[in-house]
Amino acid sequence: MKVTPSQLSSLLQACIPARLPVLITGAPGIGKSDIVAQAAKAAAHDLLISHPVVEDPTDSKGLPFPAADGSGARFLPFGDLAQAIQSQRPLVWFIDDLGQASPAVQAAKMQLLLARRIGEHALPDHVTFLAATNRRVDNAGVSNVLDPLKSRFATIVELEPSLEDWTRWAVRNSVPPVLIAFLRFRPDLLVSQERMREIENRESPRTWGHVARLLPVLPPELQLAGITGAVGAGAAGELIGFMRVWRDMPSVAEILAAPHSARIPETLAAQNAIATALGHAANENNFDRVMVYADRLVDAGLNEFAVMLVSDAVRRDASLAATPAFVVAQSGPIGAALLGQ
Incomplete structure (x- = not known):
């Protein structure tokens, strides 16, 4: 079973x-x-x-x-x-x-x-x-x-590993949001099905945890080598490429400063990434501005990413569920989607 x-x-x-x-x-x-x-x-x-x-x-x-x-x-x-x-x-x-x-x-x-x-x-x-x-x-x-x-x-x-369960753990344990966003974008990389005879690591929840600890300490010129040693060359190359997309996105600070006008990314990877980053950065002081941007995601037809953003935020900090912004959101499309989860 x-x-x-x-x-x-x-x-x-x-x-x-x-x-x-x-x-x-x-x-x-x-x-x-x-x-x-x-x-x-x-x-x-x-x-x-x-x-x-x-x-x-x-x-x-x-x-x-x-x-x-x-x-x-x-x-x-x-x-x-x-x-x-x-x-x-x-x-x-x-x-x-x-x-x-x-x-x-x-x-x-x-x-x-x-x-x-x-x-x-x-x-x-x-x-x-x-x-x-x-x-x-x-x-x-x-x-x-x-x-x-x-x-x-x-x-x-x-x-059997589950990306949803891994994401819950990652959000609660302050895993870098770029890594959470990457695995949401490439869920098949959570666990490798290959069994290697050589002395090398492959993808697993444990080795992605190693990557989470490596990312904050490795200088850019060593990231590819360090991540390759943790999860293998293929997954490391894809993550490095995804991180370039991440760097080209509007920053969380930009969005929080102007949530009514901040740019919404056009690519699926960037939309996934920015929703994850905002969910990671949300707190009681900025949640009203986060929800303005989440509502704009809904208006742009990106309901899935709006719900993902709000779910991540509340998992990290349950007190956000008592904020006026969250109470208001419950009566709209985001609230309906959250109830359906």
């Missing part, structure tokens, strides 16, 4: 309090770990992250320790297992990259997931298991997940 990031977040927030273990599959770099961390926080649970690819089977069952009289031995928990057993607060135990672990390490997880105990050591009731793995087709060193281990999860879902 394929789910979007927002669907996965809702699923985890339902399963975590019910103590239902979930296995998440999907390509590398699409946000599996981040979504788990956000869901744990939303459920007010602590988060414990294990990496079984670097574990030994004893990590999951404890170290054997002989009794003083030599009559037997006890398995003493340590590391993540000890932390989970001794936890006092609700806890999400997240087993990351499960499919890269050896069969022996995977087998050692079976009793934990089903019986919630190892030998004499029982897990507290407030511990919930979540796990994630790449797929065998992802060139990520995944051989398989043992069938008996898979069956111990209440459900297995495959995360």
Whole structure:
């Protein structure tokens, strides 16, 4: 079953309090770990992250320790297992990259997931298991997940990236608006379908996040090289070309200074870009002027970009929904379109 990031977040927030273990599959770099961390926080649970690819089977069952009289031995928990057993607060135990672990390490997880105990050591009731793995087709060193281990999860879902969900994240995390506008213009570049054998990066939500951090610090003469190293030559070349369009647009300052007369770009890429830039710059002090320009976009037949502008602005700052300009807009075409989203 394929789910979007927002669907996965809702699923985890339902399963975590019910103590239902979930296995998440999907390509590398699409946000599996981040979504788990956000869901744990939303459920007010602590988060414990294990990496079984670097574990030994004893990590999951404890170290054997002989009794003083030599009559037997006890398995003493340590590391993540000890932390989970001794936890006092609700806890999400997240087993990351499960499919890269050896069969022996995977087998050692079976009793934990089903019986919630190892030998004499029982897990507290407030511990919930979540796990994630790449797929065998992802060139990520995944051989398989043992069938008996898979069956111990209440459900297995495959995360599929969504541009809409990525955009929501990007707007809230102050990603440069030129990058948001570019991926809206070229949504097929959000995730590469190629699997490379060479040592190079390809497009994914994670690597576009790297680009977001590179853009503010790279001088112009190094942008192509840096972005190519993050997402590959093809996507980097397209982004650099899009940034030239961005530089030729009317500036946000120009539009806010004269929203009734500022130029509306003629090309689709520039219209997309300016709507994204204005949504990023909107605040309570300038939102009335932003809405003047948004209304002009509607008059020019660019309803989609007007709605995108207003949606971005309100996602970044929910208080804008209480401004007089937004209240007025709700009675017009923009409001009708927003209600239909």
